[in-house]
Amino acid sequence: MADHLYDLLSPHLPPTDAKLSQNPTTIQYLNRLPTLSLDALQTTECQSLTQSAHSNLLSLQALSNRSHKSFVTSADSLCNLSSSIPRLTRQVQELRKGVPKLDEEAVRFSSKYSRVAENTTLEQRKKVMRLSRNVDRISDILELPTLLATAVSSAAATSGNAGTSFSTTYSAALDLHAHIKRLQTLYPDSPLVRDVALQAEDAMREMASNLITALHAQNLRLAAAMRIVGWIRRVAPELDAIHGDGGVSAGGGALGALFLVCRLANLVSTLEALEPLRELADQETQRRTRSLDQKSGPGSWADGHQTEKYLKRYIEIFREQSFGIVSLYRGIFTQDQSDLGAAVPGIRGIDRRIKTAQSSPVDCTPDPFQCLPPALATFPAHLVQLITGTLRTYLPNIQDKTARESLLTQVLYCAASLGRLGGDFSMVLTELCDADDEDTEGFAYEWEEVMRKHRELAGRLEQLTGAGPTSPTGSSKGALQPTSPAAA
Known part of the structure; x- marks a missing residue:
């Protein structure tokens, strides 16, 4: 229809x-x-x-x-559809041709990374993946030398008062170094940890240098010195060890000698600050020598006023610094008698070593460096040479007997000050006089007179205070010591 x-x-x-x-x-x-x-x-x-x-x-x-935008987009897509379909057809044909090649590559990859046998490529890939997973930990390990160097430089820049401040920075640096050493113990075959340890050793050498420089500081106190020495012991523990029966040497070992050398350098630098006064004293020495050569009277040159100022200030500095050095040393490097006996073998120990050497076929010649005395045993002798050389050079310039006795009294108190620490050198000063020198001919008698007066004063003080036995210089250990020649 x-x-x-x-x-x-x-x-x-x-x-x-x-x-x-x-x-x-x-x-x-x-x-x-x-x-x-x-x-x-x-x-x-x-x-x-x-x-x-x-x-x-x-x-x-x-x-x-x-929906006009959708219509426009659909219209554009419809217009491009005639060119897109042929292009898609070509790509499909290329993909069809590439499938056999892809299959071949897949077979090759499967055979290359097969787990049937040991595969070096696969092991290398595992290492790379493990490295990728632990990249944060490795980055932290690589930053350890930088952190250590920063801590050392920061502590050196900010600890200006002989290490009395910013002690936590040095402690943090030592903790970082201990952590690096622990890593080196856990991973001895790792080249990365080995390189980090080498860089850390460089930073530790710089820290040791900074600490040794801190030992040269002025007005070094006992607490600061003990901290610095403690840090040096942790940075360079080999300084405490010395040849012997595996023990620590008496008197601090090489570290004690290093401490004395640093403090002696500070003493010498402090005495070198008296250079202007010493030049004036040298001028008086030259004038005195010329007057002696010309055989002129004593009034032809000055009576040694500049030399008196120089020696007075020299003896004051020497007394304060030498007493401080020895007292600091004894406060830091205190050893028991057992340690001293272990460090210095007695007659029985030497005899036992000789018998062992005779019975052993191996060459067991005793090491002469095993019986080295403590550094403090020879250090006062060097101090005595320092002050006696100065007195022998400049004391003849002073012609005033009262000024000379005042200086000798000051030297006597300096000797008594060191005598309380076992370094009395009062008897050594009797050798200041030279038989061939007319200027020093009566110094021995003046020194004996000063000693006699000092003993008489000490005896009167003992009677008044009821003190105990006297010191080698004749003064009581409990008696008050004058601090200046004026007080004497």
Whole structure:
């Protein structure tokens, strides 16, 4: 029925609508027309079609307003569809050709990284992956030398008062070095840890140099000196060890000698500050020598006032510094008698070593460096040579007997000050006089007179205070010592 109606209406349709016969909507509408009455076809059907067309137009307008971007995108895609399909076809063909090559590469990869046997490539890959997982830990290990060097330089820059401040920085540096040594013990075959340990040793050498420099500081106190020596012991423990039966040497070993050398350098630098006074004293010495050569009277040159100032200040500095050096040493490097006996073998020990050497076929010649005395045993002798050389050079310049006795009294108190620490050198001063020198001919008698007066004063003080036995210089150990020649 729909076909007959379409044939009947086709002359009245536009030529472009010839394909409407296959349209399902057209067929459905043609099937509906016979069901309508003639009156409905003439009156209501036109209005219904007009209303449906207007409703569809409004729907299309709303749809285009709401989804125009999708329409534009769809239109563009539809325009590119003609070129996209051939391109997709070419890519599919290329993919089809690459599948065999991909299969070959997969087979080669499988055979290369097979776990059937030991595979060096696979092991290397495992190492790389392990390195990637532990990159943070390795970065921390690599930063250890930098942190250590920063701590050492920061402590050296900020600890200006002989190590009395910023002790925590040095302690942190030593803790870092101990951690690096622990890593080296745990991983002895690791080249990374070995390089880190070498860099840490460089920083430790710099720290040891800074600590040794701190021992040269002025006004070094016992607490600061003990801290510095303790740090040096941790940085360079080999300084405490010396040849012997595996024990620590008496008197601090090489560290004690190093301490005395540093403090002696500080003493010498302090005495060198008296250079202007010493130059004036040298000028008086030259004038005295010229006057003796010309055999002129004693009034032809000055009576040694500049030399007196120089020696007075020299003896004051020497007394204070020498007593401080020896007292600091004894306060830091205190050893028991058992340690001293272990460091210096007795007669039985030497005899036992000789018998062992005779019975052993191996060459067991005793090492002469095993019986080295403590550094403090020879240090006072050097101090005595320092002050006696100065007195022998400049004391003849002083012609005033009262000034000379005042200086000798000051020297006597200096000897008594060191005598309390076992370094009395009062009897050595009797050798200041030279038999061939007329200027020093009466110094021995003056020194004996000063000693006699000092003993008489000490005896009176003992009677007043009821003190105990006297010191080698004749003074009581409990008696008060004058601090200046004026007080004497």
